[in-house]
Every structure is written in structure tokens, then in C-alpha cells.
Amino acid sequence: MNPLAEDLKRDVEQDITTCGLCKKCLFLCPLPESKDIDVFTLNREVSKDQPSKEILDFAFLCMSCGQCNYSCPNYQHMVNRLIYLRSKGRIPRGLKPLLHWRGQRLGVVDRALYGLKKRLASVHPRIAPHIDKKEYRKSDLLFYFSCYAFSPSEVPWKTLAIADHLGLDYEVVAGYSSCCGWPHYLAGDFTSAEQLFKDLAALIEETGAKTVVTGCAECYRALELIKNRYGGGYTPLTTTEWVLGHMDRLNLQGSDELVTFHDACNLSRYDGKQEAPRKVVKRLFRLVEMERTGKDTLCCGAMRQNHEKEGLMELRKKRLAEAKETGATAMVTECITCYEVYKPLAEGIKVMDLVEALYDSIAKEG
Ligand code: SF4
Ligand code: SF4
Structure with a gap:
């Protein structure tokens, strides 16, 4: 058995023996389907080679948002059970777009498709030279953009513009060849995930980075796992945490605009990172909180990609409605994945990434 799967199996089995x-755990789950799930049955099906369709269907609906872990009085990891279950089922078609053409070891079809994507993509000229580089310079500071180098947003190049403004030396890792493996891990494809984790660990080591900065909450979780599991002398930071370390050198001017902040579940709930983004937001705007905030945030569902999309759209619209109810003119995000989910759906409220807001403030100051 794959070592990742083995470790997860051990943790899951240990949890189940003490589950009350x-x-x-499922009481606050945002999925309506959770109300029909019996935990005794779920625990029993986890140990089967072929779990029931009902339980597998639920496992693939789950967004891995972590609300269940946070709600468990025994500090159990229900999400691990659901990830492990997914490894025993067939990955639904709607989930697959997140898994294609990632990594360095592509087959002929994936290589051709990725080549086509690169030709058609419009990547900012400041980012393009970094896509799928073969060699990396040694640098203490590494920006890890991987797949989101292709983001339709301006977040990647504006991040570099802030680093340039600060006069910092850095290296950049960008492109699907350096995928963090997190979508594969969550989908239960442990073979691909383990390979991608190891390849990324080797790549980071090649740069000699001491700090690895990412604006994607999923990548952040992967960087933490990779460091803990495969070693590495680096500290992973969110872009917000990295900026906070340089705030005294950024002459930011606040505005009167009233905004609300959407916490990424992978940062606020799993890692308790609620303060850093709020410190930055409060330097730029007036902040009003949504009802579900911090550890109680509502997941954007990005990791479910297009699987059962109707249900996801309902949850996303609900979140944007919560943001509007605060009276804010904008909902600020710090994870590029949340941003890309909500931005195209926003009506009557702006969706703004914190990096873009920082860049605009710096640009105003000249
Ligand atoms: S991770 Fe989120 S969506 Fe999945 S079962 Fe837990 S609360 Fe529900
Ligand atoms: S909340 Fe914790 S102890 Fe209770 S059923 Fe869920 S996993 Fe088991």
C-alpha cells in the first residue's frame, strides 16, 4: 500500500475506535445531504474494500472544508475518513479537471493537452518566463504560484510587483508541472499525490528557499504537509503573512470603504490564521464581519470543482448574500481559489483579492 494511504488508514482506524x-461533526456541515448520513454506518463502510454507494456518494460531495473536524468534541478528523473513502471509489467526472496535466511525469495525452493550454493561455509577461522552468536560482525567498500562474486574475504579477517595490531578491515556481498535489490527495489518488509531493519537495530544496510564499490556501496546506512529511528547511507563509512582515516599509493609506472578509477554510479553520489577514484589511479599509466568520467560515467548495455543481452554486450564492447583508461594498479574499470561485458570481458586491488591494494602495502612493 502507498505510504500516504497506509498512514491515513492508521489514523482513520484509530479515530473510529474512539468515535462516540x-x-x-455533521451537525454544522453545510451539505444538506449530511443530515441523512449515519456516522455508525459511515465508520463501518470505511473499513470495507467496497463501501456502499450512499457513503461513497457523500464522500465525493464533501468539500473537505473541515467544519466537521472543528465541531467534533473528541477532536477527531472526519475529513480523513472521507478522503480515505474516496480512495476506494471511482473519481466522478466533475472532479477530474483539477487532476489533469499536473506534475512532471505526464503521459502523451496530458502533455499534448497541457501544451495546447499553454499556447492558448494569456499569462502576464511578468509571469510567463517563470512557467515550467527547468532550472532554478538559489534564493531565500520563493514565490510558489504553480497552477495559479494561469489565474485570470492579476494576483501573481501584483505579488511580484510588491516584492520588487520592497527591493527583494526572489525565485518563482510557476506552472502545472509543479502542482502541489493537494487536489489529488483530497480526491484519494494517493499515488499521484505522493509523487507530486516528493517532486515539489525536491524542487524547493533545489532553490534553497528558507521562506515559501503562496496565495493559495490549498497550496499552503500542501506545503505544510510536504515540509512535515518529507523534510525541508523552509517556512511556508501565506502572501498575507509575508506582507505583514514588511508592513512598516509599505506606506499604506487607509480608506473609508466598508468591506467584509471571507476566510479560506484551509487557513482559518485548519490553521487558525484569522488575525494576519484582518490586520492587513484594517490597514486598508473599514472591516465588518459576516455572521459566519473565522473558524465558522463557509467553504467556497473549489475542490469539488464541477461535481454536482447546482448544490455548490447554492452555497456560493448564500455566501455572497451573507457578504451583502453586512452592508459592505466588497468581499475581500486572501486565497486565490476562493477569489476565482466568487468573483464571476458577484452581483451587487465586489469581490477583491487582498494582494490586488495592497498593490492598488501602493500604486496610489507611487
Ligand atoms: S468537510 Fe465540510 S462538507 Fe465535508 S463532511 Fe465535513 S463539514 Fe461536511
Ligand atoms: S463528532 Fe466526533 S465523536 Fe461525534 S460522531 Fe462525529 S467524529 Fe464521532
């Missing part, structure tokens, strides 16, 4: 079956 109280179902508090």
Missing part, C-alpha cells in the same frame, strides 16, 4: 457516534 454523537454526530456533532
Whole structure:
């Protein structure tokens, strides 16, 4: 068995032996389908080679948002059970777009498709030279953009513009060849995930980076796992945390604009990172909180990609409605994935990434 799967199996089995079956974990689950799930049955199906369709369907609906972990009085990791279950099922078609053409070891079809994507993509000229580089310079500071180098947003190049403004030396890792492997891990494809984790660990080591900065909450979780599991002398930071370390050198001017902040579940709930983004937001704007905030945030569902999209759209619209109810003119995000999910759906409220807001403030100051 793959070592990642083995470790997860051990953790899951250990959890199940002490699970009190109280179902508090699913009480706050945002999925309506969770109300029909019996935890005793779920725990029993986890140990089967072929779990029931009902339980597998639920496992693939789950967004890995972590609300269940946070709600468990025994500090159990229900998400691990659901990830492990996914490894025993067939990955639904709607989930697959996140898994294609990632990594360095592509087959002929994936290589051709990725080549086509690169030709058609419009990547900012400041980012293009960094895509899928073969060699990396040694640098203490590494920006890890990987797949989001292709983001339709301006977040990647504006991040570099802030680093240039600060006069910093850095290296950049960008492109699908350096995927963090997190979508594969969550989908239960442990073979691909392990390979991608190891390849990225080797790549980071090649740069000699001491700090690895990412604006994607999923990548951040992967960087933490890679460091803990495969070693590495680097500290992973969110872009917000990195900026905070340089705030005294950025002459930021606040505005009167009232904004609200959407926490990425992978940062606020799993890692308790609620303060850093709020410190930055408050330097730029007036902040009003949504009802579900911090550890109680509502997941954007990006990792479910297009699987059962109707249900996801309902949840996303609900979140944007919560943002509008605050009276804010904008909902600020710090994870590029959340930003890309909400931006095209926003009506009557702006969706703004914190890096873009920082860049605009710096640009105003000249
Ligand atoms: S809340 Fe925790 S103890 Fe209760 S059923 Fe869920 S996993 Fe088990
Ligand atoms: S991770 Fe989120 S979506 Fe999945 S079962 Fe837990 S609360 Fe529900």
C-alpha cells in the first residue's frame, strides 16, 4: 500500500475506535445531504474494500472544508475518513479537471493537452518566463504560484510587483508541472499525490528557499504537509503573512470603504490564521464581519470543482448574500481559489483579492 494511504488508514482506524457516534461533526456541515448520513454506518463502510454507494456518494460531495473536524468534541478528523473513502471509489467526472496535466511525469495525452493550454493561455509577461522552468536560482525567498500562474486574475504579477517595490531578491515556481498535489490527495489518488509531493519537495530544496510564499490556501496546506512529511528547511507563509512582515516599509493609506472578509477554510479553520489577514484589511479599509466568520467560515467548495455543481452554486450564492447583508461594498479574499470561485458570481458586491488591494494602495502612493 502507498505510504500516504497506509498512514491515513492508521489514523482513520484509530479515530473510529474512539468515535462516540454523537454526530456533532455533521451537525454544522453545510451539505444538506449530511443530515441523512449515519456516522455508525459511515465508520463501518470505511473499513470495507467496497463501501456502499450512499457513503461513497457523500464522500465525493464533501468539500473537505473541515467544519466537521472543528465541531467534533473528541477532536477527531472526519475529513480523513472521507478522503480515505474516496480512495476506494471511482473519481466522478466533475472532479477530474483539477487532476489533469499536473506534475512532471505526464503521459502523451496530458502533455499534448497541457501544451495546447499553454499556447492558448494569456499569462502576464511578468509571469510567463517563470512557467515550467527547468532550472532554478538559489534564493531565500520563493514565490510558489504553480497552477495559479494561469489565474485570470492579476494576483501573481501584483505579488511580484510588491516584492520588487520592497527591493527583494526572489525565485518563482510557476506552472502545472509543479502542482502541489493537494487536489489529488483530497480526491484519494494517493499515488499521484505522493509523487507530486516528493517532486515539489525536491524542487524547493533545489532553490534553497528558507521562506515559501503562496496565495493559495490549498497550496499552503500542501506545503505544510510536504515540509512535515518529507523534510525541508523552509517556512511556508501565506502572501498575507509575508506582507505583514514588511508592513512598516509599505506606506499604506487607509480608506473609508466598508468591506467584509471571507476566510479560506484551509487557513482559518485548519490553521487558525484569522488575525494576519484582518490586520492587513484594517490597514486598508473599514472591516465588518459576516455572521459566519473565522473558524465558522463557509467553504467556497473549489475542490469539488464541477461535481454536482447546482448544490455548490447554492452555497456560493448564500455566501455572497451573507457578504451583502453586512452592508459592505466588497468581499475581500486572501486565497486565490476562493477569489476565482466568487468573483464571476458577484452581483451587487465586489469581490477583491487582498494582494490586488495592497498593490492598488501602493500604486496610489507611487
Ligand atoms: S463528532 Fe466526533 S465523536 Fe461525534 S460522531 Fe462525529 S467524529 Fe464521532
Ligand atoms: S468537510 Fe465540510 S462538507 Fe465535508 S463532511 Fe465535513 S463539514 Fe461536511
